Amino acid sequence: MPTETFEFQVEARQLLQLMIHSVYSNKDVFLRELVSNASDALDKLRLAALRDDLPDVDVSDLHIELEVDKEARTLTVRDNGIGMSYDEVTRLIGTIANSGTAKFLQELREAEDAAGADGLIGQFGVGFYSGFMVADEVTLVTRRAGETQGTRWTSRGEGTYTLETVDEAPQGTSVTLHLKPADSENQLHDYTSTWKIREIVKRYSDFITWPVRLLPERGEDGAESGEAETLNSMKALWARPRDEVSDDEYHELYKHIAHDWREPLETIRLQAEGTFEYQALLFVPAHAPHDLFTQGYQRGVQLYVKRVFIMDDCEELLPPYLRFVKGVVDAQDLSLNVSREILQQDRHIRMIQRRLTKKVLATVKDLRTSAPERYATFWREFGPVLKEGLVTDSENRDAILAASSFASTHDAEEPTTLQAYVERMKDGQKDIWYMTGESRRAIEDSPHMEAFRAKGVEVLLLTDAVDEVWVDAVGEYEGKALRSVAKGEIDLEGDREEKNDTEKEQQGEEYAGLLGWMSEHLSEDVKEVRLSSRLTVSPACVVSDANELTPALENMYRAMGQ
Ligand code: ADP
Ligand code: MG
Numbered sequence: 001m002p003t004e005t006f007e008f009q010v011e012a013r014q015l016l017q018l019m020i021h022s023v024y025s026n027k028d029v030f031l032r033e034l035v036s037n038a039s040d041a042l043d044k045l046r047l048a049a050l051r052d053d054l055p056d057v058d059v060s061d062l063h064i065e066l067e068v069d070k071e072a073r074t075l076t077v078r079d080n081g082i083g084m085s086y087d088e089v090t091r092l093i094g095t096i097a098n099s100g101t102a103k104f105l106q107e108l109r110e111a112e113d114a115a116g117a118d119g120l121i122g123q124f125g126v127g128f129y130s131g132f133m134v135a136d137e138v139t140l141v142t143r144r145a146g147e148t149q150g151t152r153w154t155s156r157g158e159g160t161y162t163l164e165t166v167d168e169a170p171q172g173t174s175v176t177l178h179l180k181p182a183d184s185e186n187q188l189h190d191y192t193s194t195w196k197i198r199e200i201v202k203r204y205s206d207f208i209t210w211p212v213r214l215l216p217e218r219g220e221d222g223a224e225s226g227e228a229e230t231l232n233s234m235k236a237l238w239a240r241p242r243d244e245v246s247d248d249e250y251h252e253l254y255k256h257i258a259h260d261w262r263e264p265l266e267t268i269r270l271q272a273e274g275t276f277e278y279q280a281l282l283f284v285p286a287h288a289p290h291d292l293f294t295q296g297y298q299r300g301v302q303l304y305v306k307r308v309f310i311m312d313d314c315e316e317l318l319p320p321y322l323r324f325v326k327g328v329v330d331a332q333d334l335s336l337n338v339s340r341e342i343l344q345q346d347r348h349i350r351m352i353q354r355r356l357t358k359k360v361l362a363t364v365k366d367l368r369t370s371a372p373e374r375y376a377t378f379w380r381e382f383g384p385v386l387k388e389g390l391v392t393d394s395e396n397r398d399a400i401l402a403a404s405s406f407a408s409t410h411d412a413e414e415p416t417t418l419q420a421y422v423e424r425m426k427d428g429q430k431d432i433w434y435m436t437g438e439s440r441r442a443i444e445d446s447p448h449m450e451a452f453r454a455k456g457v458e459v460l461l462l463t464d465a466v467d468e469v470w471v472d473a474v475g476e477y478e479g480k481a482l483r484s485v486a487k488g489e490i491d492l493e494g495d496r497e498e499k500n501d502t503e504k505e506q507q508g509e510e511y512a513g514l515l516g517w518m519s520e521h522l523s524e525d526v527k528e529v530r531l532s533s534r535l536t537v538s539p540a541c542v543v544s545d546a547n548e549l550t551p552a553l554e555n556m557y558r559a560m561g562q
Pocket of ligand 1: 038082092127173259
């Protein structure tokens, strides 16, 4: 097959332009991205081998190699991992398929101006393309394990790339960066310097479980002198004592597994000893991914068995309402061939799930008192997801409620806990009042709120879709019923004393004619017209039956398949 030239997709081109012209100061991260891809490729190959999918492939020395050629000004990152087929190269490298990049571009469009765009580069993993921050030409040669032909991909990042098949290609992938001319003013950016490379690998990729070897430089005669040097310690962070690992190291691991360039909001460690041993290292991201509520969202944490990577998105380890949590679980006593089917049945996996769930919920709850600002970020990003658990996980309902907070008429800014609401309840107030709606503003303007405002009774203002559902599922808190101000008859404390029964009867007779007339004329639209004590200013309002589904709720149940 001859060399063919292709055009990058529009979006890929935009991204490349940004990479090429980036003034983003931390260009070092390109190496982290390439090493991270190589590491993923080695994980995939070992897994395939464990499953006997590739019987003829040698997996005895899986590693990553870095090679510098000072004369030619090239840096090569090479792995003997799974490699890519021709089709995979076009699909994975020629387009921007990965979700991190899609999200990056989405936010980029929102940022609009160049200054905003540059800040964004620092926050996102743009993966393979980040090589163009430091190179004016990138060549990738790859051969998929088990296939005979390889593929060469080349681009200068300027709108087109070329593809050709090659006969002689070692299994795995090598990425060669032709480095931009040396920046004489800034020696910090000389990526042909071996100390520079050592430093970057140590800083960003130390925990990578495969050896990252720096090949010796070739002398004048082209012969290598000396031995390859392994740059990373390869120690699994979750297996090392807490006080030996710095926060930065944890954060780098998070970035590697979550494909996120930003720091996580919280790191959670857990060690279980005894009959069923495992270690977990979990992260709460600082931002909700844009696809968190879509069907395709890949939830789950990485599963390792005795330090061996088994799978990426192990869903069985956390419930769906904690799907934003990233991390690693390393179990000692599972089989290396464990399949999804086995995981779904496994009693130990269920035990781990229960324990991790409780730990995450407890951590969030603690965050509220120990780091209120971080808790506020958490709640803004993940509150709507967490509340799904109030409906689906009755075992942990109390823990979820304790980790939750709600906007309230008590304070215009600060949300409240149910606990604090109950403590503020007026003498004789029996119920916890709430109202659901589109926005805080819309709820506050509702006529349903009038009597509550007049009497100074606090109302929770619930604006997430899931709120309609959980209030019904939960029903009560500490013996106090959760009640909507917009449903059924209300009996605010004090009403009964003000108006005795005879008074009510008299009123009823007085208005009987009007009510009858209204009932008749509105019979198409309403079930009943009655006198109300809930209004102070508005003459009338529409009320649902106490146990009637609101439209939003009906939709929600349908979405949940019930
Ligand atoms: P991400 O790693 O977030 O998916 P990248 O841009 O870094 O995004 O890489 C895109 C895809 O290209 C990877 O998901 C992987 O499928 C493929 N890829 C990149 N580098 C390699 C490699 N060294 N070996 C095999 N596949 C690779
Ligand atoms: Mg990557």
